[in-house]
Amino acid sequence: MGTHDLVVLGAGNAGQAVAGAVRKAGWSVAIVESRDVGGVCPNRGCVPKKVFVAAATALDAVERAGAHAISVGPAKLDWQALVARKNAFVDPLAGAMSASLEARGIELFRGEARFSGPNSVRIGELELTAPNIVVATGSRPRPLSFAGADLLSTSEQFLSLETRPESAVFVGGGVVAFEFAHVLARVGTRVTILEVMPQPLGQMDADLVAEQVAHTRKLGIEVLTGVQIQAVVSGPSGLVVQFLHEGEIETRTAEYAFNGAGRVANVDNIDIDKAGVSLERGRPQVSLHLQSIDNKAVWFAGDALPATPQLSPVATYEGRIVGHNLLHPDDLQAPDYSTLPSAVFTIPALAQVGLTEAQAEAQGLEVETKVTQMKGWLSARTYDEPVAWAKVLLDRKADRIVGAHLIGHGAGEVIEVFALAIRYGIPASELATGLFAYPTFTNDVKYLL
Numbered sequence: 001m002g003t004h005d006l007v008v009l010g011a012g013n014a015g016q017a018v019a020g021a022v023r024k025a026g027w028s029v030a031i032v033e034s035r036d037v038g039g040v041c042p043n044r045g046c047v048p049k050k051v052f053v054a055a056a057t058a059l060d061a062v063e064r065a066g067a068h069a070i071s072v073g074p075a076k077l078d079w080q081a082l083v084a085r086k087n088a089f090v091d092p093l094a095g096a097m098s099a100s101l102e103a104r105g106i107e108l109f110r111g112e113a114r115f116s117g118p119n120s121v122r123i124g125e126l127e128l129t130a131p132n133i134v135v136a137t138g139s140r141p142r143p144l145s146f147a148g149a150d151l152l153s154t155s156e157q158f159l160s161l162e163t164r165p166e167s168a169v170f171v172g173g174g175v176v177a178f179e180f181a182h183v184l185a186r187v188g189t190r191v192t193i194l195e196v197m198p199q200p201l202g203q204m205d206a207d208l209v210a211e212q213v214a215h216t217r218k219l220g221i222e223v224l225t226g227v228q229i230q231a232v233v234s235g236p237s238g239l240v241v242q243f244l245h246e247g248e249i250e251t252r253t254a255e256y257a258f259n260g261a262g263r264v265a266n267v268d269n270i271d272i273d274k275a276g277v278s279l280e281r282g283r284p285q286v287s288l289h290l291q292s293i294d295n296k297a298v299w300f301a302g303d304a305l306p307a308t309p310q311l312s313p314v315a316t317y318e319g320r321i322v323g324h325n326l327l328h329p330d331d332l333q334a335p336d337y338s339t340l341p342s343a344v345f346t347i348p349a350l351a352q353v354g355l356t357e358a359q360a361e362a363q364g365l366e367v368e369t370k371v372t373q374m375k376g377w378l379s380a381r382t383y384d385e386p387v388a389w390a391k392v393l394l395d396r397k398a399d400r401i402v403g404a405h406l407i408g409h410g411a412g413e414v415i416e417v418f419a420l421a422i423r424y425g426i427p428a429s430e431l432a433t434g435l436f437a438y439p440t441f442t443n444d445v446k447y448l449l
Contacts, residue, residue: 004030006326007121007130009113009270012039013315014302014322015136016097019106021323029106030128032113032121036094037101039138040303041312043090044156051086052159053179053345056186060347063186067384077187079164086159114271119297121270132297132326135284136319137270139263139303139310144171148232151239152259155180161256165189169241169252170260171229173200175344177260178216182346185219192222192252193260194243200225201344205356207371207391208405212350215387215407222252232257265304283307288334290322299326309337339423343412348387351415354403354422360393367402368394372448374409379444385409390448392418399427401449410441417445 006022008015011033019029036043055077062075101108111123120129141154155176164187170177173195181191193200193216200223201209213223228244239257243250268282276295277284283306285293290305292298301322302315318335325332343351360367374380374388388408395402404418421431428449436443 004028004107004128004130006030006132006134007032007113007128008134008136009121010039010136010138010302010304011037011097011101011108012136012138012302013041013312014138014304014319015039015134016101017316017319018134018136018299018301018323018326019101020104021320022326023104023106025327030109030130031101031106032109032111032123032128034110034112037097037108038094039315041315042093042097044159046312047093048086048090048159049155049176049179050345051089052082052183053347055082056183057347059186064384064386077164079187080162083160083162114269115273115275115277116271117274118276118295132299133275134299134301134322135267135270135272135304136300136302136315137266137304140266141259142172142261142264144229144259144261146229146231148234149259151232151234152257154259158256158258165254165256167191167238167254167256169194169239169254169257171232171241171257172196172259172261173223173225174260174262175201176262177258178212178344178346180258180260181216181221182219185221186347190220190254192254193224194227194229194241194252195223195225196227196229198225203342204344204350204352205391205403205405206358208350208352208389208407211387211389211407212344212346216346218386263303263310265306267300267304267306289325289332290318290335291325308335309340309342311340311342314340339419341415341419343415345412348385348408349412350405350407351411352403352405353415353419354401355393356403356405357391357393360402365395365402366397368396370394370448374444377444379439379441380409382439392448394428394449396428399429400425401428401431404448409444414441414445417442 005027006029008019008031011031019031023029059075065072113121113123116122167190169192173193184191230242233240238253238255240251240253277292286300290300299322301318303310321333321335341353343349370392372390380388385408391405393403401421432446432449
């Protein structure tokens, strides 16, 4: 049996942030990880994904080189070499993070941790106890219940494919589905996205998504919405996805079919009931301060939280908050996601921060909605942008930005300007008259207000 001041389940961004914060204050900390230290983002998510996205972005630039008076031959991607490049990025990360934990005196245990009591977990025959336990076990692909769902590949398997797929179907139109679809389209794969809801990318502004879907279809990617998946079966030419669309049964056959329906909190396989924590529809009840309602000794952070954004920076942010709350029980903090920027790394990217138009209306806010089509602007034409569009929500009376939604035009970087303005209360009028380097996409912010 080992006794510590804190036991953390999961060595991803959230778990490492909590462990680091309390260890710095002198606590004894045990952190348990069943797979690679670092969790999904560096090993099986954000980092390897961006290697593929960067390659597809380069292919896209080559394809459009003619617009810049550059003559080039057909570009060809060596898929196996790209996977090797991805591995070169990813392979050292887990070891480096393990060494970092050791250097800080954080004790790392390998294996599957399961609760054995209100203040204890068991890893095989070893039991760890602590006054506080943090659940930072991350997330897993959303399970799907139709026949043949087990034939679907995951995003992790995508990142390790040895050869380029000739064809692919994504069941679900989430972030990963769109990002991988844009990569595959650039390398000649025939791609279909099947979304059950009327709108894919459901957490994003409807008009922003409409711009993205229109652009995505121009790339040759088939996007169907309002579908009901009936089954996936193995056929002589690949996997056959059967679905109901507009009252008709249709099929798509592809070499691979991927689960693109998002991810769910990974909390139902750790015997959490033995800690006295109940799950409602797979979700624990958590206070504003990320503490279990049922057992005050248990805390949650990162993707293991039931209803917060599943993003790497958010996991780190939540981990730090839990660390603060453990160290300062008389000064509890709650996370604030209202100024969180997010991006979908399609090509080009789309990004947003603050409220969507629908959310602003639901809250009864009086906002001015300014929609700008930038494709004809000199800046967009200079870079031959295929899509450049923005929607900004403004509270003119308070002189503040309520929300911003962009596609193209450096959206993944420019959104940070809007996020800072919302977070720190920079008046819209000041941003509109500010000085920026020229010519840049950021300089165009002033014309979007």
